[in-house]
Each structure stands twice: as C-alpha cells, then as structure tokens.
Amino acid sequence: MLASCSTxxxxxxxxxxxxxxxxxxxxxxxxxxxxxxxxxxDSPSFLxxxxxxxxxxxxxxxxxxxxxAVALNQARRHFLSHSVPNNRSAYRGFLPSGINTVxxxxxxxxx
Numbered sequence: 211m212l213a214s215c216s217t218x219x220x221x222x223x224x225x226x227x228x229x230x231x232x233x234x235x236x237x238x239x240x241x242x243x244x245x246x247x248x249x250x251x252d253s254p255s256f257l258x259x260x261x262x263x264x265x266x267x268x269x270x271x272x273x274x275x276x277x278x279a280v281a282l283n284q285a286r287r288h289f290l291s292h293s294v295p296n297n298r299s300a301y302r303g304f305l306p307s308g309i310n311t312v313x314x315x316x317x318x319x320x321x
Contacts, residue, residue, distance in 0.1 A: 219245050230318040240278050240319035244311075252289075252311040259285040260315075278317055286312040 219228070230241045242260065244253070263281035289312050 234319055238319065240317055242278070242282065242315055242317050244314035245316050246314050248311045248314045252308060256285060256289050256311050256315070259288055263288075276320075278320070282315065282317055 230243055233241050242257075260281050263284045264277055267275060267277040267281055289308055292308075
C-alpha cells in the first residue's frame with residue numbers, strides 16, 4: 211500500500227513506466243495507490259481500515275473472494291459512512307476530504 215500523493219497516477223493511456231508498473235514487474239501481486247493528491251490526515255486512517263479488512267478476509271475460509279478488492283470496497287463504505295456529515299451544503303462545491311481520499315485509491319494488479 212502506497213500512501214504518497216499521486217503514486218498511482220497514470221501517465222498517458224497506459225502506465226507502462228510508472229511506479230505501480232515497476233512494482234508489478236518486480237513481483238508485486240497488487241499495489242494500492244492514490245491516483246491524485248489525498249489529504250494527509252485521511253490517508254493513513256483509510257489504509258488502516260483497508261488493511262484490517264484484508265487481514266480479516268484472509269482469516270476466512272472462502273478462497274474465491276478477491277480479498278484485496280473486497281477489503282478496499284468495504285473500507286470505502288466504512289470511511290464514507292463515518293466521515294461525511296449530514297450538512298453537505300457546508301462544503302459549497304468542494305468535496306469532503308473523505309470522498310477525495312476513498313475515490314483516489316486504486317487497486318493495480320490482482321484483486
């Protein structure tokens with residue numbers, strides 16, 4: 211998991227020269243990285259939820275579940291349900307940091 215801003219940003223149509231491609235070429239099965247700048251305070255919290263979900267799924271018997279993808283989607287739902295206040299009009303056209311963070315992270319490689 212990479213928490214640094216824009217480490218998953220694509221260069222052109224295909225990311226054949228970027229960091230995620232290099233990690234895959236070096237043997238990484240998957241990389242979770244943000245495609246744009248994320249809020250520094252939200253990123254570690256979000257990744258902790260992703261990791262906790264992934265470790266919980268690894269302990270379950272079903273080997274057909276794409277654990278990384280499921281862990282990411284569960285973390286997105288959890289993070290958004292706990293970080294978006296009811297008063298959405300207070301943002302005046304700006305996305306809340308939680309939405310920016312969960313939308314930025316992409317899973318590259320095997321789910």
